[in-house]
Amino acid sequence: MSNKEEILKNIRLHTQETYEMPLITLDAIHYPDKVEQFIQVSKSVGGNAVVLREGEDLNELIRSLYPDAGKSASNVPGIHAAINPDDVRTSQELNGIDLGIVQGVFGVAENGGVWVVQNVKERSLYFISEYLVILIDKDQIVDNMHEAYKKAAFNDYGFGCFISGPSKTADIEQALVVGAHGPKGLTVILR
Amino acid sequence: MKKETHIHAAERFLNNKKNAVWHDETLWQTRAKRDRQAALIPEWEQLRELASKIKMHTITHLDHYLEQFAAAAEKNGATVHWAKDAAEHNAIVLQILQQHQATQLVKSKSMLTEECHLNPFLIEKGVDVVESDLGERILQLMDIPPSHIVMPAIHIQREAVGKLFEEKLNTEKGNADPTYLTRAMRKSLRQKFLASTVAMTGANFGIAETGDVVVCTNEGNADMGTSIAKVHIVSMGIEKVIPSHDALSVFVRLLARSATGQPSTSYTSHYQKPQKEGELHIILVDNGRSSILADKDHIQTLKCIRCGACMNTCPVYRRSGGYSYSYFIPGPIGINLGMLKAPKNYYTNLSACTLCFSCNSVCPVQVDLGNQIYKWRQGLDSIGKANRTKKVMSDGMRMMFKQSGIYHAALKAAPLINLMPRALIYCKADKWGIGRELPQFAKQSFNSWWKKEVLKK
Numbered sequence: 001m002s003n004k005e006e007i008l009k010n011i012r013l014h015t016q017e018t019y020e021m022p023l024i025t026l027d028a029i030h031y032p033d034k035v036e037q038f039i040q041v042s043k044s045v046g047g048n049a050v051v052l053r054e055g056e057d058l059n060e061l062i063r064s065l066y067p068d069a070g071k072s073a074s075n076v077p078g079i080h081a082a083i084n085p086d087d088v089r090t091s092q093e094l095n096g097i098d099l100g101i102v103q104g105v106f107g108v109a110e111n112g113g114v115w116v117v118q119n120v121k122e123r124s125l126y127f128i129s130e131y132l133v134i135l136i137d138k139d140q141i142v143d144n145m146h147e148a149y150k151k152a153a154f155n156d157y158g159f160g161c162f163i164s165g166p167s168k169t170a171d172i173e174q175a176l177v178v179g180a181h182g183p184k185g186l187t188v189i190l191r
Numbered sequence: 192m193k194k195e196t197h198i199h200a201a202e203r204f205l206n207n208k209k210n211a212v213w214h215d216e217t218l219w220q221t222r223a224k225r226d227r228q229a230a231l232i233p234e235w236e237q238l239r240e241l242a243s244k245i246k247m248h249t250i251t252h253l254d255h256y257l258e259q260f261a262a263a264a265e266k267n268g269a270t271v272h273w274a275k276d277a278a279e280h281n282a283i284v285l286q287i288l289q290q291h292q293a294t295q296l297v298k299s300k301s302m303l304t305e306e307c308h309l310n311p312f313l314i315e316k317g318v319d320v321v322e323s324d325l326g327e328r329i330l331q332l333m334d335i336p337p338s339h340i341v342m343p344a345i346h347i348q349r350e351a352v353g354k355l356f357e358e359k360l361n362t363e364k365g366n367a368d369p370t371y372l373t374r375a376m377r378k379s380l381r382q383k384f385l386a387s388t389v390a391m392t393g394a395n396f397g398i399a400e401t402g403d404v405v406v407c408t409n410e411g412n413a414d415m416g417t418s419i420a421k422v423h424i425v426s427m428g429i430e431k432v433i434p435s436h437d438a439l440s441v442f443v444r445l446l447a448r449s450a451t452g453q454p455s456t457s458y459t460s461h462y463q464k465p466q467k468e469g470e471l472h473i474i475l476v477d478n479g480r481s482s483i484l485a486d487k488d489h490i491q492t493l494k495c496i497r498c499g500a501c502m503n504t505c506p507v508y509r510r511s512g513g514y515s516y517s518y519f520i521p522g523p524i525g526i527n528l529g530m531l532k533a534p535k536n537y538y539t540n541l542s543a544c545t546l547c548f549s550c551n552s553v554c555p556v557q558v559d560l561g562n563q564i565y566k567w568r569q570g571l572d573s574i575g576k577a578n579r580t581k582k583v584m585s586d587g588m589r590m591m592f593k594q595s596g597i598y599h600a601a602l603k604a605a606p607l608i609n610l611m612p613r614a615l616i617y618c619k620a621d622k623w624g625i626g627r628e629l630p631q632f633a634k635q636s637f638n639s640w641w642k643k644e645v646l647k648k
Contacts, residue, residue, distance in 0.1 A: 003273035004261070007429065007477045011254045014485035018251040022244040024437050026237050041454060091419045092385050110232075110444075111455035123466075124418035127411050145444050149436040154403075158267060158464025162443075164455040167411035171326035171342065173349045174217050175369035180325055181377055181384075182411030182457075 024146070034109040034141045035190060041112035042188055045165035046178045049112070051138060052191035058135075065187055066099050066131055074101035075120055076135060091124040100129030100183075104163075106140035107188060108148045113164040114188055115148065118157035126161070132183040134163065138190035196539040201511035214346060215509040221342075222503045224452020225553065231454075238445055243557035245438045246494035250484065256399040256432045257475065263402025267464045269471040277307035280476050284309060284391070284424060285316055287472055291422055293318075293389040299406070299413035300324040301393030302340055302497060303426045303476060305519055321383045323412040325376055332359050338513025340520055341450050341499035346512050380412075390416030392462075394427035395496070396442060397473070400435040403463035404473060407446060407456040414460055421469035423462065429475050430493040442496060445555035450498035483531055488566050492527050494556040501550035501560055507543045516540050523550040523560040530567050538576045541567050580622075605632045 001009070031037040035051065042049035050065070052058055059080045073094065074081035079101050088094060102125065104114040114134050116126060126132065142148050154160050167182030178184055205211050229235045249256055261271040274280035280303075288296060296318055298304065310320045310331075322331040326344035329352055330337055337343030344352075353367030362375045392413045396405040404425050406413045417423045433439060447453045465471035483493055502508045502522030513521040518529030518537045526544065529537030541564060548561040571577040591597050608616065609631055617624040635643075 003275055003279065007273055007275060007475070007481060008254045008257065010477070010481040011257070011429075011484060014481055014483075015251055015253070016485060016487060019244065019247040021248040021434065022241055024241060024245075024441060026234050026241065028234055029232055045453065045455070045457070095381070095385055108455075111447075113455050113459065122418070124415070127414045127418055145440040146437070149440040152436065152461075154401075154461070154463050156464075157467075158403075158462075159466075160403075160461045160463070161414065162455065162459040163457065164459075165457050167409070167457055169325045169373060169410050170451075171324070171329065171344050172347075172352050172369040172372055174220075174342070174345070175349070177370045177373040179377065180373060180410035180412070181323065181380065181415045 026146075028144045028146050029110060030143045031109050034143060035138055037109040038107050038112060038141050038188075038190075041109070042165065045112050046168055046176070047112060047165035047186040047188065049107075049188040049190060052189055058189070058191065061189065062099075062101060062133055065133070069099035069131060071097055072099040072101060073097045073125060073129065076101055076103050085120045085122060085125045088122060091122040091128075094122060094124050094128050097125070097129045099131045099133065100125045101133045101135070102126060104134040104136040104188070106142060106148070106151060107136050107190075108143075108145060108162070109141055110144045111164050112188075113145075113148070113162035115152050116161050116163055117153075117155050118159040119155070123157070123159055126163070127167070127182040129183055131185045132163075132166070132187075134186070134188045136188060136190060141190075195517070197511065197515050197517070197543040198539075200515035201507075201543070204512040204515055205510070210346075210348065211510065211512075214512055217345070218503045218509045221452055222500070222553070225449055225500060225503065226452075228448035228452050228454060232444070232448070238441055239555055239557055241441050242445055242496075242555055243494060245433060245441060246556050247491075249433055249438075250430055250490070250493045253429060253432070253481075253484070256434060257429060259399040260397050260402060260432045261475070263400065264397075264404075264471075264473055265402075267402045267471075269402065269465060269473050272472060272474045274474055274476045274478070276478050277476075280307045280426065280474055280478070281309050281312045283472075283474050284426075285313065285318075287422065287424055288313070288318060288389055291389055293387075293422070295319040295321060295383070295387050296389055296391055297321045297323055297383055297387040297416045297420065298327075298391045299393070299408060299416055300327055300343070301391070301426050302520065303393055303428050304391070305337065306478065307426075307476070309426075321380070321387070323380055323384070323416055324408070324410060325373060328376060328380065329355065336519060338521065339499060339502055340497055346514065384415050384419050387416065387420045389422040389424065390420035391424040391426065392417060394425050394431050394473075395446065396439055397427055397432040398434075398436060398439060399432055401463065403461045405439065405443075406460050406462070407443070407458065408460075409451075409453075409457045411458050414458055417462065418466075421466050423465070423469065423471050425462070425471070425473045427473060427475055429477055429480050446496055446498055449500040449553065449555040479532065486531070489527060489531055489563055491558045492524065492531060492563070494558050495524055496556055497524075498555055500553045500555065501558075504549045504553045506545060506547060506549070511543065516543060523564065524558070527560060527563045527567070534567075534574050535576065538567070538571060538574070541571070599638075602636045602638065605636075606634055608632055
C-alpha cells in the first residue's frame, strides 16, 4: 500500500461523526467610500496610497514620490524605467533594483491588500525591489476579502499574492521595523 | 525531553522580574490590538462561527479534500508527496535536495518542520539550513527553540540580539537598535537568498478546489526565497486543507487580526504552479493527525490555524513564557497537542491553566481549548498520573460530603483552624498556602445560622 493510501485509509478508519459544509453567506462589511478606506488602511499598515489626479503625469508622480530612486524596473506600458524586468536572464539580476513599478489587479478596502498576479518574467521583482509601486484602477477596489476571492484569478504563471503594505517585522522586542527582506516602502497609485 | 515541570520552569522565568513583566505586558498589547481589529468588523463573531464550521466539515471529510487537493495540485504541475510521519517527511526533503545537488536550504517559518525536527536532521547530512524569518534566524544562531509560534523570539531582549549580531554579523559594538539590527540581517540573508537553489516554506492553507498553497508572512521571506530558487518545497500538515477560495476568505480575515492585530499580513501568497523551469513539491504530512480524528474530546485541535491568539491572551503563558512548557508548542493549544502526542511525557503542562477560558473566547476557529484541558485533567488518573496528594484529598472530601455526620462535625470544628498557629497552616506540606491567604472561618456555619435565625422565628 502506498503512503497516500495508508494515510487515506487511516483517515477513513478514524472519521466518526461528519459535519455539513456551512453556507458562506454573510453580510460582510461595506464602506461608504472604498477609495478613502483603502487609502487610510494602506497608511495604517505602513504603506501609502495616492490617487492620480486628472491631468497629472504618472511618471512625474512616481518620480516625486521616490526622487532618490536610482535603478528602476518596470514592464508596464508607458512607464519610464531603466530596466525591463522581462529582459533579465535570472531572478538574481533584479537584486539592486531601487524601485519596481508593477501592475496590480484590484485592491481590497478592508485591509489595504492588492491582488497581484505574476506578470513579469521573474516574480522576485515584487519582493527584491528596495521600494515598490503598484498601479491599480481606482474603480477596482472591493470592500472585503469575500468579494476579493470571488474576483481573484490566476494566469498561466500560477502565482498570485495579496500585498498589503511594505515588508515588515517586529521580531526584535516587538519594535516595528519596515523593510525586513522585501520592499522598505510601498505606494499604491490609484488611477 | 525536559523533565522539569511547568511550575518550576515558570519560577525560573519569573526570577527575571523585569523581563517577565515586559513579556506579560507586550503579549497583552498584542491581545488588545487583536480586540481593536475584531471590533472594526461587525460580523466578527459570525466569521468565527463560520470558520469553525468549515473546519469541522473539512476535517471530517479529509480523505475527500486531500484527494481533491492532490489531484488539483498535480494538474497544476506540482509533485505531491505523502508522509506518514516525521522520518518520512525528512527523508523526502533530503531526497529532493540531493536530486538537485543542493547544499543549502533557505527556509521560511514552519512549525511543522520544527515538529519533524527537520533542521538537525538536514544539518547532520551536511545541508546548510538557513532560517529566513528574522526571529527564527536569531534563534537558529543562538541554537535555541522558538518560545511562541508566531513571535518566536518574543523572550529575547534587543541587547542580546545586538550582542549576537556583533559576533555573527560584525555589527557595531553596543548597537541594539532594532532597525539597525534588522537591516544587518537583511543584508546577510540577501546573500543566502541569492545563492539558494531550493527554498522551503510551510503552508497556512491548501485549497482543494484550485490546488494552490497559501503562505502568509509579513517579512516577505517566503516569497524572497521561493521567487529566487527554482525549487520550492512545501511542508504541509494534512489538516491545513480547506475546500475553496470562498472558504479561505473567511480564514484570512481572521488569521492576522487574531495573531498580531493586523488587518492582514503583508503578503498572502498563493503558489499554484511551479516556476517556469522549476519544481513545486508539496509534502502532505500526517504524523499522528489522522488518529486524532477518532478522539471526539480532542478532534477540535485539528481546526487550529496556528495564530497564537490563545498564547497572547493566556494569563499563565504571559507570565511564564514559552519555555516553561515541555512541548515545543506552548500555551493552551500546545498543552493539548502535547497531550495528544505523548500524554505521559507532557501531562505536567496541564497545570499551566487556570481554566479561565479566555483562550476559547479569542480563538478564531472556536477550538474548545479550556474544555479540553479540563477533560485531560479528569483523565489523569487513568494514565496513572494523578497527583497523589490531591487524590487523597479528594477521596477524603468525597467521604466527608457523602456522610452528613462527618460533614457536620467538620463544619462545627472548622473555626478551630482560626486558632491554629500560622506556622502549622502555612507549613511546607501545604502548597496551597504559597501566595494565598486562608480566609477566617465564621464562628457558625450558614446552616446553623439559618436554623437559629430564620426557621425558629
